[in-house]
Amino acid sequence: METRAAGQDIAQVSAPRxxxxxxxxxLGLKLLVSQKFRREIRENELAFVFAEDGGSALKxxxxxxxxxxxxxxxxxxxxxxxxxxxxxxxxxxxxxxxISAYGDMRTIRRALNLGAFDFLTKPIDxxxxxxxxxxxxxxxxxxxxxxxxxxxxxxxxQELDVARRIQLSMIPRTFPAFPExxxxxxxxxxxxxxDVGGDFxxxxxxxxDRLYFAISDASGKGVPAALFMAVTRTMIKADAxxxxxxxxxxxxxxxxxxxxxxxxxxxxxxxxILDIGTGEVTYSNGGHKLPLLLRAxxxxxxxxxxxxxxxxxxxxxxxxxxxxxxxxxxxxIFLYSDGVTEAVNRELELYTDKRLANVLSAVGPGLxxxxxxxxxxxxxxxxxxxxxxxxxALLAIRYN
Amino acid sequence: MDMTVINAxxxxxxxxxxxxxxxxTIGDLDREFTxxxxxxxxxxxxxxxxxxxxxxxxxxxxxxxxxxxxxxxARMVLLNPHPDVEDVLRTAGFDKVMPIEHDLESAxxxxxxxx
Numbered sequence: 012m013e014t015r016a017a018g019q020d021i022a023q024v025s026a027p028r029x030x031x032x033x034x035x036x037x038l039g040l041k042l043l044v045s046q047k048f049r050r051e052i053r054e055n056e057l058a059f060v061f062a063e064d065g066g067s068a069l070k071x072x073x074x075x076x077x078x079x080x081x082x083x084x085x086x087x088x089x090x091x092x093x094x095x096x097x098x099x100x101x102x103x104x105x106x107x108x109x110i111s112a113y114g115d116m117r118t119i120r121r122a123l124n125l126g127a128f129d130f131l132t133k134p135i136d137x138x139x140x141x142x143x144x145x146x147x148x149x150x151x152x153x154x155x156x157x158x159x160x161x162x163x164x165x166x167x168x169q170e171l172d173v174a175r176r177i178q179l180s181m182i183p184r185t186f187p188a189f190p191e192x193x194x195x196x197x198x199x200x201x202x203x204x205x206d207v208g209g210d211f212x213x214x215x216x217x218x219x220d221r222l223y224f225a226i227s228d229a230s231g232k233g234v235p236a237a238l239f240m241a242v243t244r245t246m247i248k249a250d251a252x253x254x255x256x257x258x259x260x261x262x263x264x265x266x267x268x269x270x271x272x273x274x275x276x277x278x279x280x281x282x283x284i285l286d287i288g289t290g291e292v293t294y295s296n297g298g299h300k301l302p303l304l305l306r307a308x309x310x311x312x313x314x315x316x317x318x319x320x321x322x323x324x325x326x327x328x329x330x331x332x333x334x335x336x337x338x339x340x341x342x343x344i345f346l347y348s349d350g351v352t353e354a355v356n357r358e359l360e361l362y363t364d365k366r367l368a369n370v371l372s373a374v375g376p377g378l379x380x381x382x383x384x385x386x387x388x389x390x391x392x393x394x395x396x397x398x399x400x401x402x403x404a405l406l407a408i409r410y411n
Numbered sequence: 412m413d414m415t416v417i418n419a420x421x422x423x424x425x426x427x428x429x430x431x432x433x434x435x436t437i438g439d440l441d442r443e444f445t446x447x448x449x450x451x452x453x454x455x456x457x458x459x460x461x462x463x464x465x466x467x468x469x470x471x472x473x474x475x476x477x478x479x480x481x482x483x484x485a486r487m488v489l490l491n492p493h494p495d496v497e498d499v500l501r502t503a504g505f506d507k508v509m510p511i512e513h514d515l516e517s518a519x520x521x522x523x524x525x526x
Contacts, residue, residue: 230467275475277467279503298503320504324474349499353464359431361464361495400433401466 027058029148030075034061034068034082034094040110040135044081047141057148063087065094072102078151080107081131081144084118092118095125104158106151108143110135174207174237178402181244182211186380194287195222198379199406200387202350202399209236209278210348210402211244215252217284223251225282226299226346226406230321239276243268243322247282257282257295258331261322265297265330268323277323281346290338290410295331297322300349303368307341307376311368314344338410341376347386350401354390362393379407412436416447417458423522424451427458432469441472449476452483454522456515459492465499477509486510486525488518 033040041061051057060075062068064087068080080098084091091109098107109122113132122130128150129143179201188197199212209229217223225247229240243264250260260282268278281302283294294314298321304312318332338344347367354362370389374382383405390403412432418425426447430436448455457473459465477487489511492500500506512518 228467230471275471275478277471277474277503298505300502320507324478324505325508 025055026076027055029056029078029152030058030060031079031081031144031148032060032062032068032071032075032077034063034065034080034086034091035110036063036083036085036087040081040083043135043137043140044144047137048144065089065091065097068094069097069101072098072105077102077105078155079144079147080105082107082109084109084111084115084122092121092125095122095127099126104151104154106147106154108147170234171205171207174232174234175203177234177237177241178203178207178209178211181213181241183214188214189216192287194411195285196379196409196411197222197224197407198383199404200383201405202387202403204232204350204399204402206232206400207237208232208350208402209240210350210404211240212346212404212406213244213248214406214408215248217251218254220287222285222287222408223248223282224285224346224406224408225251225280226302226348226404227278227280228299228348228350228402228404229278230276235274235276239278239323243278243280247280251282251284256333257284257293258317258319258333261295261297261319261331262328265322266326269326272323275323277321279321283344285338285408285410290340290342292336292338292344294334294336295319296334297331298324300347300352302344302346303371304336305343305345305371305376305382306339311371340410343376343379343382343407343409345371345382346404346406348402348404350399350403351386351390351405353401354394354399354403355397356393356395357397362390366393376409379409382407412438412440414440414443414447419447419451419453422453423456423519424448424453425456425458427461429461431464431466432462432472433464433466437468437472444472445476445479448487449479449483452480452485454485455480455487456490456518456522457487457509458490459496460490462493462496465492465496470499470503470505474505474508481508486522488512488521490515490518 044059048057060071062071082091082094098105106128108129109127110131111118119130128147131143186198212226214224229236246264247260250263279299280297281299283292285292296317297319301314315334317334352362352364352367370386374385412430415427417427480487487509489509491513510521
């Protein structure tokens, strides 16, 4: 019962659905509207505020959230038409109704030209007053909501733009990345979805002539996903730079991500380290799609999985395993996120692993750039212009 | 996307999800799902046989509920996912937190064994 009483209090102080300012020098109009809209006022549908001349009307407008102004033409000092002029200039979203003498078409026409939405004539007909004010209020609210929706949409777009910028600023996108190195070629690309997911790929040269590389996909969309991705990318890379092996990079990052993760965000990540001198690769997989291996002159293989789970889900010490393989000369390792294989067409069919493998087989062993671009091109044709809801990240490395 | 509670007794909550679970369809499902599963603090079987697609938002809903249940000493088992959906779950390693079973009997047994 106590909660209900509190709720009623809140209802009484909450804003009315719409507020109407009535501007007239005599009390008559004030009495008329108070009488006509007794029910609406009681139910907090409408609130009325009053002013006696144009100057105090403008002051009232500055203080209150007014939706509709009803003004008499005859006012002390500047007349109602001047007030309409000021309204148009300073409060363009407020709808107004002018009250003039019966048959004064000239004034009415001027008022409508000055932007009045409707008019009433004296002596005032009570029903006409009711209908005119309610109609003007609805028109005003429709306009107000349209403006608010547009502002919200702009805010959402701006937020997504921020997310996209965070994401892209984290990803190396200058190619060739290492023009002075001819032992390997590397190429990556990312297509951010409409809602911006949290995909990234990353790479850098480590001490001891080794190439660190990673690909990852954060759950969720927008700024939260982008931030989660940014933190993860930096932590894994920092561990790699420190000299940790791939499974240690994932397990250390996982520990920190699990510490404060009340929203249960998670992120899949695959990271590997290539010994540039020998072609040996060590890697670890935290729940990510397994990379593909394009060996010169043979079928496409999927890399062997390691122990692992998406990061941020489970706490524990030995969750991530270490995998080893060796790249021969001319072999390419191809990393991607599920936005590629789960891209949809108009029939909501998925692109699938199989289609991806087919494209890569057709391209054959070549430059990483050709493989990445061929896949992106094929997905674009497949998806028939459907805007995708998930990011696509791709990274390919060929050992020369 | 919708959810049906098939059974809710003293030992078990058995629910079934249907359709695509992604950002566009999840709507109130997240809250409803939590209300019918976590709040009861009983073991949960989630029938996924009619789920065509599970996006990461759906994975998150399941994993959040499973982890919350674990805190109360209860577990969640996933029943009969579509092969593509199962692949997504296993790739992410989520079967370590939520075992995947293909018939109701084995799902119940997994829950009994870990009780």
